[in-house]
Amino acid sequence: MSDTPAAQPLVLASASPARLATLRAAGVEPEVIVSHVDEPAVEQAARAAYGELTPEDVALILARAKAEDVAPQADNAIVLGCDSVLEFDGEVHGKPGTAERATERWRRMRGQHGTLHSGHWLIDERDDGTGATFGVVASTVVHFADLTDDEIDAYVATGEPLYVAGGFTIDGLGGPYVERIEGDHHNVVGLSLPVLREMLAQIDIPWHRLLNR
Template identity: 70%
Template sequence: MPLTPRPLATAVPLVLASASPARLATLRAAGIEPVVVVSNVDEDAVVAEAADRYGTLAPEDIALLLARAKCEAVAQANDLAGVVLGCDSVLELDGEVHGKPADAAEAVARWRRMRGRTGVLHTGHWLIDDRDDGEGATIGATASTAVHFASLTDEEIEDYVATGEPLQVAGAFTVDGLGGAFVTRIEGDHHNVVGLSLPLLRDLLGDAGIGWFQVAAPRDE
């Protein structure tokens, strides 16, 4: 017998508190068209303040701390009627935290350490339900994915850094761009390496009482 159509759930706008083109592309590919509002968070200051208060932070905690700071900054500074998502990614290598390289020299030095080895890409996700009739949830979590890097030659490293791509991304690499040829294997969520874990986002939305297809399938009411 034919299935009875389910009533349409009310669509919930999603605000992405990130300037990352990769995160935006990931959401769009999943059927979500977010409103992008970029925060002006001083990341170094946020981490330094937290370290002064709590001591040394684990890499995954730094990612979540920065994701929360970006999400809260956007939610507080704007009159929004949806859910706000903040994200931040860092690469852990030898227990050290690496974000975007400061310059080409740092990117080259980092790749010389990374080649032939494995790092862990941590992406913090923070969600705030800023709807007038929402549950007011403010929740977050971090997804972590092991990334195995190829054994690049010095020439390959220098050529890759010369493209400028490693200077624009946490960890100095991409898996969905020019750097994809230098990632031999991952263990965990592929999207998390791009900068946004769709399964984790679904879980956070569910915890806030929001169904996936309320954000992933925009429809006319």
């Protein structure tokens, strides 16, 4: 009979398949509880309360809202909320939402670079836990290839860039259009594993306690 302790339960407050795949590839099988946060409303309320927000602020505020929305449903677990935004040309960009916006954005981004900010918010909902609630933002510089109009049109036609932060992926169909990055690759996917490891250490949970094996 094994005396290896069971994995520490982790709740992922995100509908992102990429974040889930990132955790699974690292040996972690979280419970997914999708938040129902009205992101534009949360951002608007934060601007009304605090004034102008930096891109890092936006990512962290939305990550916190997702974690706090899901936390009451978590049973003796750690809750992780995440959100990503792209800072480009002095503006904050989330999901384009339409083919027109995705096309316009890529025509501006091609041959240029932006910074992908991912907010991580952790809530300790363990029965015997710390009760901690805190967040960290990780940032990665992304250099985009100089795409032709035909390449942009073909990529937008796949539908992928419409529903991902910044209008691109690094782990999917958009991979060939990202020339290089400066920083953590996982962060561009939307969840920095090194950052999560460090956050867990702050509440005395070593990374290997999350592993499902």
